[in-house]
Amino acid sequence: MRLIQGNEACAEGAIAAGCRFFAGYPISPSSxxxxxxxxxxxxxxxxxxQAEDELASLGAVLGAALGGTKAMTATSGPGFSLMQEHIxxxxxxxxxxxxVDVMRGxxxxxxxxxxxxxxxxxxxxxxxxxxxxxxxxxxxxxxxxDLTIQAFGLSETLRMxxxxxxxxxxxxxxxGVDLAIPDPMTLGGRPRSxxxxxxxxxxxxxxxxxxxxxxxxxxxxxxxxxxxxxxxRGFPTTDTSVVAALLERLExxxxxxxxxxxxxxxxxxxxxxxLVAYGITGRTAKAAVDTLRSRGIRAGLWRxxxxxxxxxxxxxxxxxxxxxxxxxxxxxxxxxxxxERVAAGSVILRPLLKAGGxxxxxxxxxxxxxDMLEAPDIASPDRVSGRTTELYANISSGSAVALESxxxx
Amino acid sequence: MERDRxxxxxxxxxxxxxxxxxxxxxxAEAALDSGLYATMLQEYGPEARGGATKADLSLARSPxxxxxxxxxxxxxxxxxxAWTRFGQELIGRKDVGLVTDxxxxxxxxxxxxxxxxxxxLPFDEAAKLQIGAKVVTNMICAASLARLIEAVPLDGxxxxxxxRSPAAFKDKNRQATQLGWQMMDEYLSxxxxxxxxxxxxxxxxxxxxxxxxxxxxxxxxxxxxxEDWIHKGGGRSALRS
Numbered sequence: 001m002r003l004i005q006g007n008e009a010c011a012e013g014a015i016a017a018g019c020r021f022f023a024g025y026p027i028s029p030s031s032x033x034x035x036x037x038x039x040x041x042x043x044x045x046x047x048x049x050q051a052e053d054e055l056a057s058l059g060a061v062l063g064a065a066l067g068g069t070k071a072m073t074a075t076s077g078p079g080f081s082l083m084q085e086h087i088x089x090x091x092x093x094x095x096x097x098x099x100v101d102v103m104r105g106x107x108x109x110x111x112x113x114x115x116x117x118x119x120x121x122x123x124x125x126x127x128x129x130x131x132x133x134x135x136x137x138x139x140x141x142x143x144x145x146d147l148t149i150q151a152f153g154l155s156e157t158l159r160m161x162x163x164x165x166x167x168x169x170x171x172x173x174x175x176g177v178d179l180a181i182p183d184p185m186t187l188g189g190r191p192r193s194x195x196x197x198x199x200x201x202x203x204x205x206x207x208x209x210x211x212x213x214x215x216x217x218x219x220x221x222x223x224x225x226x227x228x229x230x231x232x233r234g235f236p237t238t239d240t241s242v243v244a245a246l247l248e249r250l251e252x253x254x255x256x257x258x259x260x261x262x263x264x265x266x267x268x269x270x271x272x273x274x275l276v277a278y279g280i281t282g283r284t285a286k287a288a289v290d291t292l293r294s295r296g297i298r299a300g301l302w303r304x305x306x307x308x309x310x311x312x313x314x315x316x317x318x319x320x321x322x323x324x325x326x327x328x329x330x331x332x333x334x335x336x337x338x339x340e341r342v343a344a345g346s347v348i349l350r351p352l353l354k355a356g357g358x359x360x361x362x363x364x365x366x367x368x369x370x371d372m373l374e375a376p377d378i379a380s381p382d383r384v385s386g387r388t389t390e391l392y393a394n395i396s397s398g399s400a401v402a403l404e405s406x407x408x409x
Numbered sequence: 410m411e412r413d414r415x416x417x418x419x420x421x422x423x424x425x426x427x428x429x430x431x432x433x434x435x436x437a438e439a440a441l442d443s444g445l446y447a448t449m450l451q452e453y454g455p456e457a458r459g460g461a462t463k464a465d466l467s468l469a470r471s472p473x474x475x476x477x478x479x480x481x482x483x484x485x486x487x488x489x490x491a492w493t494r495f496g497q498e499l500i501g502r503k504d505v506g507l508v509t510d511x512x513x514x515x516x517x518x519x520x521x522x523x524x525x526x527x528x529x530l531p532f533d534e535a536a537k538l539q540i541g542a543k544v545v546t547n548m549i550c551a552a553s554l555a556r557l558i559e560a561v562p563l564d565g566x567x568x569x570x571x572x573r574s575p576a577a578f579k580d581k582n583r584q585a586t587q588l589g590w591q592m593m594d595e596y597l598s599x600x601x602x603x604x605x606x607x608x609x610x611x612x613x614x615x616x617x618x619x620x621x622x623x624x625x626x627x628x629x630x631x632x633x634x635x636e637d638w639i640h641k642g643g644g645r646s647a648l649r650s
Contacts (some may be wrong), residue, residue, distance in 0.1 A: 001441050003434065003437050003438040003441050003447065003449075029453060031633070033429045065458075113454040113455070114454070115454045140476075144495040168453065169450065169476075169477070172435060172451065172453050173448060173449070173450050173476055174434060174447075174448065174449040174450075174451075175447070175448050175449075175473075175476070176441040176446065176447060179633055280477075282473075283476065283477075284477065285477045286474040286475065287475035290474065359477060361477070361479060362475055399429065
């Protein structure tokens with residue numbers, strides 16, 4: 001057991017996973033990741049590069065990854081915004097890498113030192129165009145370590161950028177961590193082409209799992225990598241059927257992550273009141289569940305470790321016996337919409353939203369749940385944000401009722 | 410909200426540069442070494458670079474769900490700024506133990522903090538006069554708190570303090586932990602502290618062996634890690650662990 005910070009655990013996880021290249025531009029509250037990588041990489045024969053900005057950071061990471069190295073960058077909201085273009089490039093060109101976003105308050109430079117969970121939608125939709133994303137959300141220091149390793153495994157296996165998303169509190173919290181040597185199964189492997197080099201070589205010919213098997217640069221293959229829509233040869237095309245098939249293949253391959261990253265289900269077996277939360281809010285929710293249970297309320301926690309792609313089927317299954325659902329997050333309502341989409345019409349759902357730099361307290365969560373139990377049919381305002389998000393649902397008949405979500409400021 | 414009595418929440422506060430975060434880290438690490446669970450959250454804003462700053466430490470026998478807390482069981486303040494920002498609001502609460510630096514914290518209108526149940530000790534002066542290095546004040550505080558909490562042994566704190574010191578300060582930091590432990594030990598042998606648990610039990614913290622402040626002392630009670638070092642054992646209150 002070692003007592004380390006979340007951000008240090010991220011660097012430890014990256015090194016354990018075999019990451020040997022890091023390029024970044026330090027930014028609060030993620031800077032300790034860059035600091036730790038700068039310290040550790042040279043000792044492991046790796047390269048640390050402080051770039052001039054976040055565009056260059058991810059550009060360098062993509063280049064290192066094409067050269068065959070496991071590579072990572074870390075940033076926070078403002079830098080994550082700058083990285084979106086290259087995230088899209090890495091996705092389309094099928095370049096594995098890990099991008100860490102330690103969330104602070106936004107938009108813009110926002111609240112550099114305060115926590116937030118405001119980049120959840122950005123992590124999925126920040127880059128233009130149709131794009132699937134794989135986004136992992138650790139809850140504490142141990143999980144930062146474990147999920148950093150898994151992020152590398154997924155990015156390698158699926159050959160795509162994978163995002164590790166957590167808040168400032170998780171990043172700076174110190175806890176005892178078991179820095180276990182990673183399981184080779186979790187580490188996966190980067191599919192590389194076994195086709196012979198030559199005129200018939202097709203770098204973007206997908207394997208059985210829908211992943212292109214690019215060789216590493218410098219291995220005797222000549223091929224083209226582009227951010228334009230491309231055919232199997234890697235050359236630009238505007239052939240609509242080729243483009244449509246490419247988009248579909250890329251989206252489909254990312255779905256594999258759904259079966260590889262399991263959510264935490266805490267006291268869910270008989271839970272009728274379910275809290276859904278992730279990151280530091282997931283810790284608070286667990287404490288809230290304990291408090292509610294001690295008062296005889298059948299509460300449970302469903303905590304996704306994978307935010308994207310959303311695990312619709314697992315969530316639907318988990319909420320099967322639920323009557324009421326609280327989605328708690330430190331933003332103005334982001335992942336709550338995913339839960340609304342999945343649980344529409346079958347439960348009473350009232351999000352607990354808090355933006356502004358403070359975390360949600362256990363007391364606020366318990367209070368919110370008790371308010372809801374007391375008056376499930378009344379749209380009472382969320383006691384933290386003062387905003388009412390009401391879902392009309394007919395539970396007794398179980399019929400799908402037209403869903404209306406209204407926000408009252 | 411009722412207190413989780415198998416857990417101790419300690420807030421260490423001071424001015425940026427006094428080594429508050431390191432003191433909390435040393436305690437957390439020593440707790441881990443004793444087989445306990447520990448979480449530590451340190452203030453990260455610009456305050457940590459000069460203004461009043463805090464580190465929130467939790468120690469428990471089982472995994473800690475939420476590392477955050479609003480009201481601590483125990484609060485240390487070793488600067489005026491820190492007292493004003495974090496300590497003052499806790500004064501008069503019967504379920505919170507307060508520890509201050511005798512010379513660095515002046516509580517307006519209070520001439521003798523001891524009468525109010527506040528443990529007021531000359532940490533800074535002891536560092537200067539007895540160890541000859543002001544920078545070890547934080548380690549004196551860490552060991553003093555360890556004695557008060559009864560969850561981590563002196564040996565453990567000394568070992569971690571030494572491990573985390575630069576070579577030139579290893580000896581001084583080890584001495585500092587011994588001094589800090591001793592200061593609190595002596596204080597507790599002559600003072601009765603009127604802290605109460607949230608259930609209203611009148612408590613005497615550690616002094617007579619009975620521990621009734623919510624949480625504090627709970628970790629040292631019962632079987633398991635650290636049992637043999639507990640000073641003047643016996644008579645633990647029946648806190649849940």
